[in-house]
Amino acid sequence: MHYRRPGLDRLSHALLVLCCLLFLLPVWLAFTASTHTPGELYSQTAPLWFGEAGWDNYRHLLDGSVGGLGTDVLTLLINSTLMALGIAIGKIAISVLAAYAIVFFAFPCRRLCFWLIFITLMLPVEVRILPTFEVVADLGLLDSYAGLILPLIASATATFLLRQFYLTIPPELVEAARIDGAGPWRFLRDILLPLSKTNLAALFVIMFLYGWNQYLWPLLITNDADYLTIVVSLKRLLTSADGLVPWQDVTATAVLAMLPPIAVILLMQRYFVKGLVDSEK
Amino acid sequence: MSAPFQRHRLTPWILMAPQLGIVLVFFFWPALQAIEQAFYVEDAFGLSREFAGFANFQAVLSDKAYYQALGTTLIFSLAVALGAMSIALLLAVMADRVIRGARIYRTLLVWPYAVAPAVAGVLWLFLFDPTLGLISGLLGNIGIGWDHKLNGVQALALVIMASVWKQMSYNFVFFLAALQALPKSLLEAAAIDRAGPWRRFWTITFPLLSPTAFFLLVMNSVYAFFETFGTIDTVTSGGPGGATTTLVYKVYQDGFVGQDMGASAAQSVLLMALVGGLTWFQFRYLERKVQY
Numbered sequence: 001m002h003y004r005r006p007g008l009d010r011l012s013h014a015l016l017v018l019c020c021l022l023f024l025l026p027v028w029l030a031f032t033a034s035t036h037t038p039g040e041l042y043s044q045t046a047p048l049w050f051g052e053a054g055w056d057n058y059r060h061l062l063d064g065s066v067g068g069l070g071t072d073v074l075t076l077l078i079n080s081t082l083m084a085l086g087i088a089i090g091k092i093a094i095s096v097l098a099a100y101a102i103v104f105f106a107f108p109c110r111r112l113c114f115w116l117i118f119i120t121l122m123l124p125v126e127v128r129i130l131p132t133f134e135v136v137a138d139l140g141l142l143d144s145y146a147g148l149i150l151p152l153i154a155s156a157t158a159t160f161l162l163r164q165f166y167l168t169i170p171p172e173l174v175e176a177a178r179i180d181g182a183g184p185w186r187f188l189r190d191i192l193l194p195l196s197k198t199n200l201a202a203l204f205v206i207m208f209l210y211g212w213n214q215y216l217w218p219l220l221i222t223n224d225a226d227y228l229t230i231v232v233s234l235k236r237l238l239t240s241a242d243g244l245v246p247w248q249d250v251t252a253t254a255v256l257a258m259l260p261p262i263a264v265i266l267l268m269q270r271y272f273v274k275g276l277v278d279s280e281k
Numbered sequence: 282m283s284a285p286f287q288r289h290r291l292t293p294w295i296l297m298a299p300q301l302g303i304v305l306v307f308f309f310w311p312a313l314q315a316i317e318q319a320f321y322v323e324d325a326f327g328l329s330r331e332f333a334g335f336a337n338f339q340a341v342l343s344d345k346a347y348y349q350a351l352g353t354t355l356i357f358s359l360a361v362a363l364g365a366m367s368i369a370l371l372l373a374v375m376a377d378r379v380i381r382g383a384r385i386y387r388t389l390l391v392w393p394y395a396v397a398p399a400v401a402g403v404l405w406l407f408l409f410d411p412t413l414g415l416i417s418g419l420l421g422n423i424g425i426g427w428d429h430k431l432n433g434v435q436a437l438a439l440v441i442m443a444s445v446w447k448q449m450s451y452n453f454v455f456f457l458a459a460l461q462a463l464p465k466s467l468l469e470a471a472a473i474d475r476a477g478p479w480r481r482f483w484t485i486t487f488p489l490l491s492p493t494a495f496f497l498l499v500m501n502s503v504y505a506f507f508e509t510f511g512t513i514d515t516v517t518s519g520g521p522g523g524a525t526t527t528l529v530y531k532v533y534q535d536g537f538v539g540q541d542m543g544a545s546a547a548q549s550v551l552l553m554a555l556v557g558g559l560t561w562f563q564f565r566y567l568e569r570k571v572q573y
Contacts, residue, residue: 008478012375013382019372020389023446026404027396029415033407045418046407094299101296105286113297120308122560126507126529127552130536130545131311131318151307154300174285184286213397215511220537231397235515238403247407254403261395269388276451277458 027258034058034252041247057252066249068240069233070225073253080212080229081260083148087211088204090153096200099162100188104174121156125217133220143224152217158203161278165199166192202275205268212261230257312553318546337547346523347531347548354506354527357441361509362501364445366494369452374482376453377460387457394450398443399511405443406516429517433524436517440525443516444509451504452497459493460486499563506556528552 029046035054036047064072101107102114125132132151141147169192177187193200218229228236230253237250265272286292319337323330341347376386393401409417409427417427429436463486471481510529513519519526519534526534532552536545 005478009379012378016372016375016379016386019368020386023390023393023449026401026408026446030404030407041413044413046410046413046415048415094303097296098300101293105289105293105296107290107293110293113301116304116309117300120304122557123308123312123553124507124556126510127532127549127556128308128311128315129533129549130542131314131549132307133537134314135307135311150303154303154308159300171285178285184289184292209395213395213399213511215397215399215514216533219514231399231511234399234403238406238515244412245410247410247413250403251407254400257400258396261397262392265392265395266388269391272391273387273454273458276454 027255030251030254033247034255036248038244038246038248042244053248057248058256061249061252061256066237066246068237068246069228070236071228073230073233073256075226076228076230076233076253077256077260079145079148079227080231080257082145083214083218083229084208084211084260086145086149087152087214088207090149091155091158091207092200092203094153095155095158095162095203096188096193096196099159099166100192102159103163103166104184104187117154117156117159120154125152129216129220136221142221143227145227147221148218148227148229149211152211152214155207158207161199161203161275162196164278165196169195198271198274199278201268201271202278205264205272206275208264209261315546315549315553318542319550321543323542333543337543338551341544341547341551346526349523350526350528350531353437353523353525354529357437357444357509357525357527358502358505360441361444361448361505362498364441365448365501366452366497368445369449370456370490370494372449373453373456373460374486376457383457383461387454390453391450393447394454396447397511398447398508399515401443401447402440402512402515405439405446409439429521431521433521436521436525440509440513440516443512444505447512448501448504452501455493455497456490459490463489499559502559503556528555 029048032047032050033041034057036051037053040047040051040053060066061073064074066073069076098113098117102110136142136147136151139147141150173191174187177191182190213231214229215231218227218232219235222228222232234250234253234257237253238245240246320333320335321330322333322336372386372390376383376390379386396404408414409429411417411428411430414427420427427435429439467485467489468481471485476484506527507529509527510533513525513527513530517525519530528548529552532545532548535541535548539545
């Protein structure tokens, strides 16, 4: 039979393994570099294996004795976590409600509301940097968690994904709930939310990664290092020293900035893939 | 669809309020302000301003740097989209072949998606550091001097590589899902008709993947346009000599660093028009793509 070709399969495996290793290389090198002293790093090209200074490098970062940041990396990690969770939960919460209203209720301007949310897809933060900054400044939200989170929690994507899912709920189910005397809030809490658990998990992964990896927005609105996120702090580290880049600190911070989102994506991979692929439809 | 909860008048508004509020305050209000600002000239201290008509737009559109940024954006987006998509397609086709292990390979290739663009930039910056980078060292051994701080082409190449590295996994997930959903009977029929794997790929698999590929092309362009801001800012800060300044980076530079509000707002408006056009195009096309 011509269908299977063992030779081609073996070639595929070989190339796949090679590519997996190549994709790992930048992370591996950052990880090994983060365990060396600056002296060791600058005496050769980047080391492929671990050094002895790992504990010291990471401890100095976490207890805040590394200059140039103005804060310790533990604070940065906490800020990033709060921002990512706030954005993920906020986006999901307001999108659940909006999609519920659009699908299950009749009200004037239903289509208009739908389009207003839809159009936000065309207005990412990046195209309206300055005016958004001014609005947030006028509201007194600079250097605050609310300022980091609120402007980013509108979500056309989540609203659409949930709307698509709600449209597949059979009308008989709503009818049955109504005959049993359930009002709209009761139906939402006891029937709709439990049914959409998988979709919510999928959205959570995508939105958590989105929130954790934000760069431009936190860069704009945080002057105070106490509200800085770990992803944004990297540039400060890179440019803090006048001469040589303190690569042991930069790579260690990069490793710490990568670990939480990578853990989330690997642990919730099934939901993540479902969420991504569903969002295409 | 008929709405089941007909008699509730207030409830839908309570449900809509949070999303609508955020959208109006943080999206439409700033967007309108950007449009307004684009028609005014402000003095350096922001104390007074006067109506300027299309002067800001004229200034932007007659600025050489703007066209340089436009060119950079096009090259950058095209390179990122094509690079990330072709590598992903190749890997997905191979992972789909091997049947056993496709899921393990997905796990091994999906994680770069979780890495922030700025972090991806830092990782690649380290690989190509002129003094201690591994790859720049290897290139030096074969006689290619690497210094992205001076060489614009190398700087752009570095930003492209970091962006492709991160974006590949996104495309891989989609291509693999699309490949696994292909009707197996078609491929088996072609195999019985003695079409080899190469031929099967180009005559059956590839055409059937085209809707996914088109969708990914749009998504990759959006990614290259907007989300790579972090990569560019950490790796090159738009330099050297504007070689890696994309349109989005220029809005940030002119407005936030250079404090030229009118020019920045005019660029914002142009960008909105561009993104609006792209989105419209995508949806027109996506309507039709479903029938194949």
